[in-house]
Amino acid sequence: MNFSVTILGSSSATPTARRNPSAQILNAGGKMFLIDCGEGTQMQLRRFRIRFQKIHHIFISHLHGDHYLGLMGLLQTMHLFGKTSVVNIYGQENLKPIILEQLKYTEGYIKYELVFNKVSYDEVSRIYEDDKITVDSFPLDHGIDCTGYLFKEKKTDRKLNKPKSDHYGLSIEDIVNVKRGQDFITKDGETIPNDELTIDSRTPRAYAYCSDTAFKEDLIPIVKGVDLLYHESTFMQEHAERAKMTKHSTASEAAEIAKRAEVSKLVLGHFSARYKDLTPLLNEAKDVFENSVLATDGAVFEVK
């Protein structure tokens, strides 16, 4: 299954000439999940050739403008492009009146159905599930209601050991059963253990999106062992006081979470516009967690 993240925006509060505010697309087996929707997200989708009509689920971390101000425009464009299928939006409950009031006062109209799903700010909760992935929301520490999102691949059936299956003459029905983990009983009543007939499928992959947050130790068990972790890193260590005051993280704090959670790779993002060159920020993270990279608009990261 294709499992990858495209960065649509990597700037914090204000955009720069090269960086849009927060937005990302997670591609999970061809299904497109939009994560945050800063201003200009629809332009970025066009630029990076991602089809709007494939987006049916939008996850908003919180209601600071740099994470949701692109939503109204995107929803309207989907309407103009003739969308008819349901669009699910996950986020803070005030998102619903924010969108509906704009439509009301402008006598706007959206012909497809919009479903608003409120997330919890107290605990980790399952908010989405299909045959391939699950999505959990989890609380962050940012002064206003804010959540991260954890996307996990589901474990697939075990793989058939073909020579063994041929040897014992398994029928199609037997094959389905052993792939699900059952043992096989021959005509003579002999039990062939499942692990002789099948090979374990690969470990499910996971991606965690930690949006705006102060350093939060509670995140470590939640994102433990994920293949790819995005963690905001608005500031460098010299601005650690500012980070604390505004409930953001420094690059080394993001790396500290990555290290202690033993993730495979860390993507840093949500950079303050004050930094023209991000190499020193990256180096601060690498001092703590070597496999750190910078998000850049348009970059694609495989979850592996």
Ligand SMILES: [Zn+2]
């Ligand atoms: Zn932000």
Ligand SMILES: [Zn+2]
């Ligand atoms: Zn924020």
